[in-house]
Amino acid sequence: MNNSKSNTSKPSYRYAVISISIVLYFLGIYLMLYLQSKKIDQMIKEQLSIVVELKDSLLQSEIQVIEVAIKRQTGVIDNSISHHDKASGSEIMGDVVLTGFRKGESPFKDMMTFRLQAESYTDENLNIIEKSLMKEHVVHDIFFENESDIGVHDLVYKLSLLFLLLSIIFVALALIIIHNTLSLSLYADRWEIKTMELVGARKSFIRKPYLAHGRIIGQRAFWLAAIALLGTVGILYFSISVFVSILYWPYLILTLVILFVLSTLITMVSTFTVVNKFLEQKLSELHG
Secondary structure (H helix, E strand, O other): OOOOHHHHHHHHHHHHHHHHHHHHHHHHHHHHHHHHHHHHHHHHHHHOOOEEOOOOOOHHHHHHHHHHHHHHOOOOOOOOEEEOOOHHHHHHHHOHHHOOOOOOOOOOOOOEEEEEOOOOOOOOHHHHHHHHOOOOOOOEEEOOOOHHHHHHHHHHHHHHHHHHHHHHHHHHHHHHHHHHHHHHHOOOOOOHHHHHHHHHOOHHHHHHHHHHHHHHHHHHHHHHHHHHHHHHHHHHHHHOHHHHHHHHOOOHHHHHHHHHHHHHHHHHHHHHHHHHHHHHHOHHHOOO
């Protein structure tokens, strides 16, 4: 490819670079959400408190007994067990439990709260814990905060699907744009490609410079997408405190590696297809 042809096609190639980088950015966002979803789910589960409501007028020794019983349960997080008196009950239980109580009757009692490790926060284990603790004569009732877990998990899932849909749309559009851009850019080289084939040049030799140029386009698009993705992660990391706990750096690195591979494959496969089209055409067809 000579310099004049290369300079003429620079705006088209620049447009292709921008198009691919937009696709890669949305794919990167989706991959991050998908890969981090398990981490988010684990973090949410480990922040959910299980509330054990105690009967009235308990002795300190009886409170210690239930604390020991809680420690025996599977998956209890160390140092997560806390005792709360009636005064702090509203902060823990909220307004949801107020329904069903007679006017003037205090719905709150002394409570014990604890949290479970994510892998232990299952319906089966929760049922076992409930049955075990309800056998203790000092226990009045037990409450599980699983509704918020389900809601946030569904939200993450829906956001992931949204970004996947956007990624599929952009991939389809980008493949069309890239293919058409490369076809137009290489159209002027069709005689040069065919001439090299007629004088005995191997197809692999003819493709080589075009594939190299396609790889450069893909890598430039990757760097643009990587900068945008890292910028987004940086903004979230420093502006949302909970994002620090959610972000798992190896997943971010894996996302960048996947994007790099995809950016190279998309451009090189498209370039290979376009060059092959000209190589397979007859001389009479090149005039069209």
